[in-house]
Every structure is written in structure tokens, then in C-alpha cells.
Amino acid sequence: MRLPVLLLLLLAAAASADAAKLSTRMVHRLSDEARLAAGTHGGLWPRRGSGGYYRSLVRSDLQRQKRRLGGKNQLLSISEGGGVFSPGNDFGWLYYTWVEVGTPNTSFMVALDTGSDLFWVPCDCIECAPLSGYRGSLDRDLGIYKPAESTTSRHLPCSHELCSSGSGCATAKQPCPYSIEYFQENTTSSGLLIEDTLHLDSRESRVPVKASVIIGCGRKQSGSYLDGIAPDGLLGLGMADISVPSFLARAGLVRNSFSMCFNKDSGRIFFGDQGVPTQQSTPFVPLNGKLQTYAVNVDKSCVGHKCFEGTSFQALVDSGTSFTALPLDVYKAIAIEFDKQVNASRITQEDDSFEYCYSVGSLEMPNVPTVTLTLAANKSFQAVNPTVSRSDQEVFYFVLGEKMGSRVKINQLRMMANHVLCLLLISFRQSPKIRTSAFPIPSSCMPT
Numbered sequence: 001m002r003l004p005v006l007l008l009l010l011l012a013a014a015a016s017a018d019a020a021k022l023s024t025r026m027v028h029r030l031s032d033e034a035r036l037a038a039g040t041h042g043g044l045w046p047r048r049g050s051g052g053y054y055r056s057l058v059r060s061d062l063q064r065q066k067r068r069l070g071g072k073n074q075l076l077s078i079s080e081g082g083g084v085f086s087p088g089n090d091f092g093w094l095y096y097t098w099v100e101v102g103t104p105n106t107s108f109m110v111a112l113d114t115g116s117d118l119f120w121v122p123c124d125c126i127e128c129a130p131l132s133g134y135r136g137s138l139d140r141d142l143g144i145y146k147p148a149e150s151t152t153s154r155h156l157p158c159s160h161e162l163c164s165s166g167s168g169c170a171t172a173k174q175p176c177p178y179s180i181e182y183f184q185e186n187t188t189s190s191g192l193l194i195e196d197t198l199h200l201d202s203r204e205s206r207v208p209v210k211a212s213v214i215i216g217c218g219r220k221q222s223g224s225y226l227d228g229i230a231p232d233g234l235l236g237l238g239m240a241d242i243s244v245p246s247f248l249a250r251a252g253l254v255r256n257s258f259s260m261c262f263n264k265d266s267g268r269i270f271f272g273d274q275g276v277p278t279q280q281s282t283p284f285v286p287l288n289g290k291l292q293t294y295a296v297n298v299d300k301s302c303v304g305h306k307c308f309e310g311t312s313f314q315a316l317v318d319s320g321t322s323f324t325a326l327p328l329d330v331y332k333a334i335a336i337e338f339d340k341q342v343n344a345s346r347i348t349q350e351d352d353s354f355e356y357c358y359s360v361g362s363l364e365m366p367n368v369p370t371v372t373l374t375l376a377a378n379k380s381f382q383a384v385n386p387t388v389s390r391s392d393q394e395v396f397y398f399v400l401g402e403k404m405g406s407r408v409k410i411n412q413l414r415m416m417a418n419h420v421l422c423l424l425l426i427s428f429r430q431s432p433k434i435r436t437s438a439f440p441i442p443s444s445c446m447p448t
């Protein structure tokens with residue numbers, strides 16, 4: 001008991017003397033000095049500046065955050081490593097991931113869609129897309145969900161609070177039907193709602209996590225869903241209570257947020273990710289009077305150093321579309337200025353869906369002007385790759401984009417880049433916002 005008393009007396013003496021100070025040297029636990037002081041145990045520590053050194057720092061930070069915030073701080077992925085990929089033209093140039101559903105678990109390759117809410121897979125099909133013929137481009141077969149063969153499945157009754165079609169049911173115990181119309185023309189999915197297990201992985205503990213979620217047993221699809229778009233299902237990542245991110249947050253497994261990082265062909269998705277403070281952010285805004293989807297304000301648009309005032313609009317951040325769609329007046333302003341600045345010869349194509357086409361050499365692209373959208377709070381997002389390159393009958397050319405005109409129902413931002421782009425969607429009702437950051441690195445945005 002003498003040491004605490006003595007320490008208090010010394011502190012009191014230091015406080016009473018103007019010139020007296022107490023100080024001590026601080027040594028980093030992984031520094032060379034600390035390694036020498038540890039003797040033989042120091043040889044087990046990673047060398048400063050090595051990959052192991054930085055991985056140790058990341059693991060330490062994650063553990064500290066987990067201790068401060070509890071279990072909700074974990075990151076969950078729906079496939080090994082949270083892998084996301086784009087199989088290309090056969091699947092509509094969307095981003096996909098593998099998910100495991102049911103007991104025993106069945107694999108599905110689902111499209112990632114921030115523009116909708118429901119997670120559905122083909123199931124007890126009346127009219128579904130053909131699932132054969134893809135084996136050469138995929139590492140496994142596409143699946144059909146069979147609720148009767150899953151020991152953890154149960155039909156969602158019409159009396160359930162998340163059954164939006166309950167008023168049309170004959171009885172409260174009847175299985176809840178669903179029917180969704182999507183932005184694509186005549187594209188729908190309908191069937192019954194099922195509650196079953198979604199299998200996830202914890203990034204920190206590396207142990208499996210099972211979560212009960214609502215799944216659409218998609219018995220009948222139409223439109224694009226019969227033509228190769230999302231043939232094995234769709235993972236809606238929207239704000240509604242029925243979405244997978246909302247289910248995971250309500251269960252206390254993660255915080256109410258997720259991130260997607262991707263480059264041209266691959267990427268990662270993690271639930272519960274909060275990102276880093278250095279990421280740029282812009283708030284989500286109400287759409288039609290309700291904060292119900294990932295809508296943002298775009299304040300102005302620029303081509304090169306030429307910016308257009310009075311070109312503000314609202315847009316959805318939508319991973320389920322292949323191209324960025326703009327209001328007609330904004331599209332015309334950008335296209336005309338782009339045409340002035342690009343150093344390439346414009347050509348006419350029979351396919352009139354592409355209005356601005358340019359002939360180029362087969363070995364190199366011309367200098368393409370930058371296209372930048374400035375979001376609310378003066379945050380800029382640069383479209384790193386604003387053109388599409390094509391090659392028809394040995395004629396190489398590139399196009400600015402697809403002319404959609406009056407067919408566009410709502411403006412959509414397709415966040416694509418040659419560099420890795422991270423989208424952090426924070427769905428907290430208190431402070432909903434999006435953070436973006438671009439990194440010139442070749443693979444994952446997340447340390448391993």
C-alpha cells in the first residue's frame with residue numbers, strides 16, 4: 001500500500017512546484033527497441049515495415065474496436081472472403097456473389113442490387129430462367145431453392161408484419177405472396193416469402209455465422225430475369241426492413257451498414273463496415289418525400305474543366321444497373337461538351353441506341369476528357385471510365401454511353417471504375433449517408 005501513497009505525494013509535490021515536471025519515454029510495442037528489451041521473445045515479433053507488421057497493427061485495431069463496441073463491431077461476409085465478381089456479358093455486366101441458404105446449405109449466384117430490398121432465388125419454378133449452359137464460365141452449378149428440403153425453412157404467414165400483401169390473403173395463416181416490378185421494362189419476380197438460414201462468415205473470428213432472413217421463393221420471373229440477368233436470384237440491399245442488411249442489424253450481429261469495394265471484374269462486400277474517416281461522404285436524401293432508398297443530390301456536372309451550373313438532380317446509387325442514366329438535359333450538355341473536347345473522329349452506327357461513337361486505332365485510345373459529378377456538400381465523384389470500347393468487324397471505336405432519352409424513369413448512378421472503388425452505405429436512421437473512395441490498387445480494398 002506504500003507505493004500508491006508515495007506516487008500521490010510525488011504528484012502533489014510536482015503540482016506545487018512551478019518548474020517540476022513528470023515525464024516518461026513512450027516506446028511502441030513493435031519497435032526495434034521493444035524487440036531488444038523483450039530478449040528471446042522479441043524474435044517472434046514481425047519486422048517493422050513488413051506485411052506481418054501491418055497485419056498485426058490491423059488485427060490489434062480490430063480487437064480494440066471490438067472490445068469498445070461489442071459484438072456488433074464484427075464484419076460479416078456472405079461468401080468466403082466476401083468475394084464479388086462480374087461474369088461479363090452473359091450475366092448483364094452486373095456484380096454477383098455466391099450465397100449459401102438453408103439446411104443443408106445450397107449455393108446461389110445472386111446479383112447485388114442496392115436499388116431493391118428483397119432477397120429472392122429461383123424456387124419451385126413455374127417460369128424461371130434456364131440454369132444450364134453456364135458451367136464453362138463458373139466454378140459451380142447454379143441452384144434451385146427447395147424449401148421443403150431445408151429443415152430450417154418455414155413459410156412466412158400473411159399475419160407477419162413484413163407481409164405487405166397480407167390484405168389480399170384469404171386467411172392470416174396463409175403463406176405470404178410477393179410480387180415486385182423492377183425498373184427494367186416488364187421485369188418482375190413473384191412467389192412466396194420464406195424464412196430460412198443465411199450462412200455467413202465472420203471476418204474477425206473466422207467462424208461461421210447463421211442468420212435467419214426472409215427469402216423470396218421466386219416461382220415466376222419475367223422480362224430481363226428470363227434473358228440472363230440474375231438467373232440464380234437477386235440480393236436486395238436496400239433500406240427496407242425486409243432486406244438482408246436490416247435483418248442482420250436488428251439481430252445484433254452487425255451495425256446497420258455495409259460496404260462494397262470493386263474494380264472492373266471483382267471486389268468485396270462486408271456487412272457492418274463503417275469505413276474510415278478519410279472517405280468522402282454525402283448524405284442520402286428523401287425520394288418522393290420518404291427516406292427509403294440510396295438517393296443523393298448531384299449539384300453539378302463537369303466535362304474536363306467545363307462545369308455546367310443549374311444541372312442539379314437527384315439520383316439513385318444503384319449497383320443493379322449497367323450504365324449511369326442522366327436527365328435528358330444533363331446528358332445533352334455533357335455529350336455536346338465531351339464531343340468538343342475529345343480528339344477523335346465521330347462516326348455513325350446503324351445501332352441508334354449509341355449516339356456518340358468515335359473511331360480509334362486498335363493500339364491506343366485517344367485522350368478522353370474526364371466526366372465529374374459533384375455531390376452535395378461539394379464532394380466530387382469522377383467517372384474514371386466514362387466510355388465503352390467496342391470492336392465490330394475490325395473497326396475499333398468507343399461510345400460515350402447509351403441514349404435513353406424519355407425511357408429513363410429515374411436517374412441512376414452506376415459506380416464503376418478501373419481503380420478500386422469503395423462504396424460504404426451507412427443505413428443508420430440517425431445519420432444516413434454514403435462514403436466513397438477510390439484506390440489505385442489491383443484487388444481488395446480491405447487488409448487481410
